[in-house]
Amino acid sequence: MKHLPGPDFPTGGIVVGASGIREAYATGRGSITVRGRVHIEEYRKERFAIVVTEIPYLVNKARLVERIAELVRERKLEGVADLRDESDRSGVRVVIELRRDVDPEVILNRLYRFTPLQTTFGVNMVALVGGRPELLDLRGVLQAFLAFREEVVRRRTAFELAKARERANVLAGLAVAVANIDAVIRIIRESPDPSTARERLCARDWPATEIVDLLRLVEPGFGEGRKRPTCRLDERQAQAILDLRLQRLTALERGKIHAELEELGRKIAEYLAILRSREKLLEVVERELLAVREKFADPRRTRIDLEASTETSEEDLIQREDVVVTVTHRGYIKRVPLDTYRAQRRGGRGRSAVSTREDDFVTRLFVANTHTPVLFFTSAGRVYKLKVHELPEGRPGTRGRPLVNLLPALSPGETVSAILVLPEDEERWGELDAVFATARGRVRRNDLSDFVHVPSTGKIAMGLEPGDRLVGVAVCDEGQDVLLASRHGLAIRFPVASLRVFRSRGAGGVTGMDLQEGDEVVSLSILRHVEATPEEREEYIRIQNAKRRAAGENGEGVEVPPMRVLTPERFAELERLEEFVLTVTEKGYGKRTSSYEYRITNRGGQGVVNVDVTGRNGFVAAVFPVAEADHVMLVTDRGRTIRIAAGEIRIVGRRTQGVRLVALDEGERVVSAARLEESENGED
Template structure:
């Protein structure tokens, strides 16, 4: 080994880790993710900058695309020419970009997936809107860095006046992360920016009133608001996008479906192929022909239907079995200060506003410096004119330009730059008219300096300029929304269509977790040693909510449960729903239109009460959260309320509290709720009940002791009090306490697997603090483990 070389041992794991990290950062920052300020990736930024440097502005002729690609490759982007050209092509496609950044001439591809012609055939120049991305770039508004070989400089970001990240969106896959930001309407985004500038504290909900959702270049329909809301609030979400269609009559009782708009980034030819395959496989019936009649006037895919075909049914099947309806994932990931961040809508808008304020500030400082330099020269020229005889004498008597410059500086007390300007002054400036113009220019420059300084010293003036510029952009480039938003989330559920016939059903559930769907209550059956605990009437389009003690809601659609008739006892619940081992089922609620307008009210072991609008449980996923529980808490009981009822909480130690439901304000699902009752350290909630004036309160212990008391004995109190005792004997603990009617029947289960039925009229009735009497004939070592209200009543 030569003495000037040294070998250092490096762990291959460390070397691989460092190398991969460097590669990851290079991909994330240098290729895959857009900057939150101008919404561009490096390749797009370099294409626009190189095109401008070539002079290919909108009022100049197009030039060959190969010329632009070569300029980008040779000066700024040392990667493959195909990658650069593909990026430029996409910027010129009106079906890919909401607002085209490149004005292409020639074949730049089609919505059918046709490739663009080779770059030697096509021509391009900047689109008019792109000038607004590059405007003021020469005025030191953005930072420039060396290009890849250090021979030139390129901008790190464009000083855009266009909120390009949102209006054109972006997609890309980096290492371990990806971005998918949908395009938006320019007019709406600018209105949102101006509103946020006027009120920086406005909420995302308020912004959504101005920017209701994405706006795709291919139009279509967004179904529902929930996905947009989630994406705008968290930066991540999923929306359902559907093509637009209309139904035409073609005579003789036949109709046709005309598809006029398709989902964003969907290949039209692929869609037609999907429709043909679905027809061939008989997933879609009563279709006689599918053809493409698109032309320069617009997209038109024609589906001819057979006689007596129902076009609405076929449309639903098209949504179900083809890409005419598809889900679009939103992941608003962009670079901020060279770091990838997932941002919500307000954050993205704020970053753009901050960037524009920074650009205007830098532009103003640049213009101020230029104006001050000009003022400096003009003051020197005016001194020269005011002392013209001295100037002439100095120039005549100086043996050289250098000496004349120094003599002028000394005699007139001017700077070196002013002296140079005096020496370069033309003799024509000495006529009286030119002298007057000089004085006018000096006055104008002073006014400009005052104006520029006012911008830098007063943020409100700067913001007014920002608003004026945004309004000018909106006036010049704004347009109408292309994508319609259908606000009803349920429209995205294709099972609420002809695919699932809407029929009335009865769902029964047994103590041993058997579930059965029938068409009437006449067919409800159970096996021996089992009994029905729940009977729910609804339709095949409704859903069942299985809410567990751990705060989770598992959703099962009614039509997923097979219909049974006759003597069948149904199917085990775990055939359809796999509840985690750590979760115990508390209640089943049928989610129909009526329940969606009411409240699902929950009581927890630790005394919390929470109510949430039933509509918040409408979801397309199979498991959602019902409540945000503390680690030591769990759901104990659930009831459905209408907002105007009285509630009764009961505890293990025999305390109750009776209060108006209005004392519990409604909240979202992912909240903890409000305190219903103050519990002693060793006490816990056992039930929550709705009450009426005819109710009795049934209180029972595991030993079979209990009583029934009139609800009148339980006077109304305010929520979060200690409550009232429901028994005088402090040695008992309650197993159950719930409201009943005199016509009700209860069922008790014991640790010996016995099932004991008892009518309420056979229960001892006393006042609230009355004695706890034996109500069941139990064996010596037998105890009650569970008491429920029977679904049957006395005639």
């Protein structure tokens, strides 16, 4: 690769990567990808243009421009504002201006994928070896080329030697004639015709004493051992003598004959040396190749980019765009461009971001870009991974598509238990953990990086015992706590740090909550870990409860107890870190409870009473943290939905029944509750 880096095309361009070249060098076959040379210019503030200055070999520039225009018309290349061919005598220049907020790298990837701006050339190194075509690697091709050049030089030298000898033979005859000019003229004058003269010239032994050195140039060793050497002429020499013009008999011309004969003698010796020595023959081959290099040694035009890759994923072709993703209670999902969503919010009330059935509502809304990864965990313990651009695109006023249609191989009755929106930089996943909880109280903690690679058909996220199901998955770190709540009104809180990180995805986890017969976990929540002594928590809760009673309708005369354990600064800190946990029961009752009411214990216990489960309340339907500004949607088994402001729900202690949130008909019960995202609480 140092001496033969790769092909150099007359139109320049860039060879992408070296793998194709290496494959061709190693096997004789391969494909080399060539791209046009481009650069990105900022022609206006925050607006860019892709400029093509070189195109791949054999690509027609006009056809390239036409193809780009076709893609724009067919909406396969969105984001192009203008297309111009500014080429002139100085070179190629095709300008593709882009609209604002368009990623030029994405457009460039699409140009490479769908236009001749990226072209592949096949390599098939076949050479004749022994007269038969053979597929050769680089070494074989070089050896075949060297053998070919040797054969060419050898045959050419043999041809030049034959010509030189033929010419030298003629000159030797002329030298004999000049040395014996009187006798030659006499024979010619006495001969009746040219043929007789030719025969007489050939039949005589001619004295060669004066020209023995010249004849030895043609015939080495001529005249050795003889005092008066002679020679005979052949027919070709005799004919040359007959054709000799009288002016060649002058002393000057005789000198030229002698000089030419000497030069031919030197060449003949050189040709013979080449033919007798392969070393000298290879010197000729090398010398001629160096001459070719000097003659055609113009600068290399095609650059080889060893770092570039021809592999582009579908994601490389997706424009990075901010979108709003909505998920409904009945499992419909869609994405809408954020600009569209914002446009509906300006200037007034606007319209809803999603159209749903009366018994459906948005349970999850988040803003992400089209490259954001999302994990979907199912009740059967499987996980699926989709990028946001793989979610169905919708418009305001449409429901989207059922989420289960996007997740292959779901079993009957298998539902989505959790959706995690994660950082686009998957290297950061190793900084986060995921906590799993099942209906039977099993919990597990995994490094989130275990789910970076998920096949399209999904994979097992957590091993479940027969009859168990996954009820929740949450992202967490060691500075937080896990809160598990059961159907029978119990709850347990323990630190995330108390859970070891599992290395196997198939493991079933450890006991998080010791459940009574017939009980099951209904929710998993992550709370902020706050270090506080029991005395601090009790005093804080007592003071806050008194403040709420004093602020109520019947609060006249209620005294707020003084601080004995807490300082004002510590009280303000606890107030800032306080969270509220909402509990909703099947019969429509609910309450908010301070997170400080749930003491931190070791995992595996039965927990503490979260809510009194009575005939009035019914079993627990849902438990999760809420903020003052949140709204909560309740769903009954008869399809009714009730929306309630979280701030209107009373804050009470754990061992209470709560207050009525919704009036239910006889036999009707609440089956689920969900916190509405902040963007769904106000005007859409």
